[in-house]
Amino acid sequence: MYRSSWVALVAAMGALAPSYAFAQAAPPRLELQVGGGENASVSGGVFVPFMLPDGQVLFADGWLDYQDGGAVYGSIGGGYRQQVGDWVLGVNGALEFATSPYGFNYQQISAGLEALSTQFEFRLNGHAPIGTTSNEVDALSKAKISNGAFVINQGYEVALYGLEAEAGIRLPVFPEDSPNALKLYAGAYVQGSERTETVAGVSLRTELTLSLDQMLPGATLGLGGGMRYDSNNELSGSVHVRFSAPIGGAPTAVQAASPLYQRVERNRSIATTAGSFGSDVAAFADSGSGKVIQVSAADGKAKDLNAMIAAAGDGAIILASGRIVVDETLVLASNQMLVGGGGVVNLTTADGKKVGYLNTGAATSLDATPQSSPAAFAAPLKVDGIRLADGTTVSTVSIVGAENGIVAQDVNNVTIDNVSISGVTGNGIVLNRVSGATITNSEIKDTYICQDNTKCEFSIFNPSYVPNAAINAVGVQNLSISNLDISDVTYGIFIAPEIDDSGWPTVVTSSAENISISNVNITNSRREALMTVGAHDVEIDQLHVNxxxxxxxxxxxxxxxxxxxxxxxxxxxxxxNGLMFAYYSGIPGQNPSNISVANVTISDTSRAGIFINPSNNVTFKDVTISNAGSYGVFFYGDNWGFMGGPVRDITFDNVVVESARDGAAYISGPLKNIQGDLQVGAGIKHCDANTGSWTGTDLTQGVGFEFSIGGVPVNATNLPTNCVS
Incomplete structure (x- = not known):
């Protein structure tokens, strides 16, 4: 990094060294400094003076500084000083370079004037960046609302010009001829650039210099600290420890005390500032480029807000704030986005720049509770929380009370993100004939719990319906559910096709397919936590039910x-039962089939860990069942043919029944083509079988199929012997 500057610094010092050998001047000095405070740093430098006639000195200096955060600063410079009576007057200059905290390279030229004595110091330094003075930093871009639309102001890191003036005085703490000194400095400065406003500030610093002659002749130790305050109301402070020592011999007492040979005091770093300093550029939300409006409780209840939302038109972004009373369903139009306080709207400019806009409004709730308590189910308001349209998004809101929290029907491509739904009397989220829906980073909890089996239990005679589900998805395609917590509900997730049962056979009018469920936690579901009816192409990963x-x-x-x-x-x-495979001929489709279950644990069931009704092509791999209330695996084949036929083509690969009250397996009805070994924990009965004549319990194996329980083969011959209840 800046290799050429390093080479130049080394070459310059090497070239000047022979000249020094013929000059009557103080020896060069090496300095090492450690700084702390706002910008901790480790730095080092060298000062090389060359004596001229009549009290004149030429000097060269170099400096390298590593700062916390990755910034690197370097300086190569020189100057001229002249003794005039009790004062030393001087000029100096330098070429300085930096690698900033954002990784950009900058250069500047610096120039300074000095008036120094043994008691007082005055200096004026100026800095001017050269070359590239600003660079785009997309992470610093800021979004805002201008004239009812989003705009993005581009972020930049900018190198600043500067002018610094400082006056110092030696405090009367040590004798005038002492090599020890305590000095106090006060100064003022301005910094700015073409992109930024000029900032003015003041500074105050002090430094204590102590001689180390007894340990190393001519060496000193400096202890210092200072503070700066500017017109941006920013206050910063720093401290440092500096060690300085001569190279090639000690200076004389006169040289050590003379201002001709003291270090050059200037800010060797290149000052930069970072922020959004560009021009406003139009930006578009993911859902569209519509109007931006802000709504809150101050605008009235949902009835009043609906008028504002409708007037905003398709594609509008609604930024909500605070508690809004839902006296009627909040209705969104196509491609609208409702974002509550604390939510972020992702924006993109025409040239692809991206930035998020933070809604700084208060946390937003849509409250449809008739009383102060969300659990006041006795007298619910018969309204839904929000109704979605094509392409709509709801983000960062809580919905309390209402009949259904969110409803989407006959629409496409909707998104529900970072939403909390509680206290509803119906369903948390209703999706009916929806293609393309995303539910993520949300929670549904504390909904109405239906205990009445006659009202709330799933029925095969109405297979597209259950009440009171956290997510009730019927006739839905391309549904993604992720990062969701569900607790204290009647049903968890219900997925089914829409079925026309007016004739026979029944007909699917809207399928349930292409479903993805990942990282979902369901706790305390009174009825099924997850139920798929007539669904296909379903991926479930990291579903945890307790x-x-x-x-x-x-x-x-x-x-x-x-x-x-x-x-x-x-x-x-x-x-x-932990995992149930079920079949009913009145539901269009086929037996549960082509199902893979892998890396799943099942425990503490009141009956079976896995209950397999007529199914085919099911693979279990790395499955553990423990503390089953009856059997680890329950096989229930259909001997009559109209309920799905035999359980067939089932494979067990590293499936273990660690503990079960009645046994590892129960077999009832016909089985066909069962493969693998069902491993059994110590002391557990291997199996029972129902051998009544009406059950047709039997195991038919094709070529190459072998099934065992606890390592003991089970086949058509020994099934009645090994598994008789």
Whole structure:
């Protein structure tokens, strides 16, 4: 970095050294300094004087400074001093360079005037950047609202010109002829650039110099500190320790005391400032380029806000603030974005610059509670919190009360981000015939808990319906759910197609497909935590369900007549059955099929860990079942044919039943093509089988299929013997 400047510094000092050998001057001095405060640094420099006739001195100096944060500063300079009576008058200059905290390279020229005596010091220094004086820093760009639209002001790092004046006095602490000294300096300065305003400031510093002659002749130790305050109301401070020693011999007493040979005092760094100093450029939100409006409780209730939102038009960005009373459903138009206080709107300029706009308004809640308590379900307001349209986004709001928190029906491409929904009497989020929906970084909690089975239990005769779900998604394609917490709800996530059952066979009118669920935690779901009905192409990763704190609940995860499912890296705790595969002929589709379950733990169920109704092509890999209330795995094949037929093409790969009350497995009905070993913990019964004549319990294996439980083979011949209940 700045290798050429280093080479120049070394070459210059090497060239000057022979000249010094023929001059009557004080020896060169080497300085090392450690600084602390706002900009901690480690630096070093050299000062080389050359004596001329009649009390004149030429000198060269160089300096290198490493500052905390990665900035590097260097200086190569020189000057001339003349003894005039009791005063030394001088001029100096330097070429300085820097690598800034943002990694940009800058250069400047500096020039100074000096008037020095043994008691007083006066100096004036100026700095002027040369070459490239500013660089774009996108991270410093700022977004704002101008005339009802977003604009971005480009961020820059800028090198500053400067002018500094300083006066110093030696305080009468030590005798005048002592090599020790305490000096006090006061100064003023201005800094600025073409992009920034000029800033004026004042400075105050002091330095104590102590002689180290007894240890190293001519050496000194300096202890100093100072403060600066400028017109931007910024106050900064610094301290330093400086060691200085002669090179090639000690100076005479006269030389040590003479201002002709003292170090040059100037700010050798290149001052920079960083911020948004560009021109305002139009910026567009992800949802569009519409008008920006701000709404709050001061604008009235939801009824009043709806008029403002409608007037803003498609693509508008609504920045909300504070608690807003929802006396009617808040209705968004196409491509509108509602962002509450603390939320960020991602913006992009026409040339691709990106920056976020922070809504600095108060935390935003849409409150539809009839009383002060969110749990006041007895007399709910029969309104939904928000209704979405095509392309709309809701971000950084809480919805309290209401019937349904958020409703989207017959729309496409909606986003729900960083939303909290609680106290609703119906569903947290309703998606009906929606293509393209993202739900992320949100929570749904403390909703109405339905205990009445006749009203709230899922029915195969109405397979597209459950009430009171955290997420109720019917006829939805391309749904992504991630980073979601659900707690204390009736149902967790319900996914189903929309089905026309007016004739036979029933017909899917809007499918449920291309579903992604990741990093979702569900706690205390009174009924199913996750239920897919007639869904396909579903990916589930990091789903963690824990119903261990409930006295009454249902199965945790149910795949009802669903296929093409990946279920990985998850845990299921509690529930009646942990993982249920179910089939009903009245739901269009096929048996649960083409399902992969991998790296899943299931524990503390009241019945089976895994319950497999007629299903096919299911693989279990790295699955552990512990503390099952009945059996680890329950096989239930259909002997009559109209309920899905046998359980078939099931593979077990490193599946362990660590503990189960009644046994590792229960087999009822026909099984076909079961592969692998179901491992069994110590002291656990291997299996039971229902061998009643009406069950048709049997195991039919194709070529190459081998099944064992606890290492003991199970086949058509020994099934009745090894697994008889």
């Amino acid at each position: 119903n261990s704190g409930l006295d009454r609940d249902m199965d945790l995860v149910v795949f009802q007549t669903s296929h093409n499912i990946s279920f990985t890296n998850s845990s299921l705790v509690g529930g009646v």
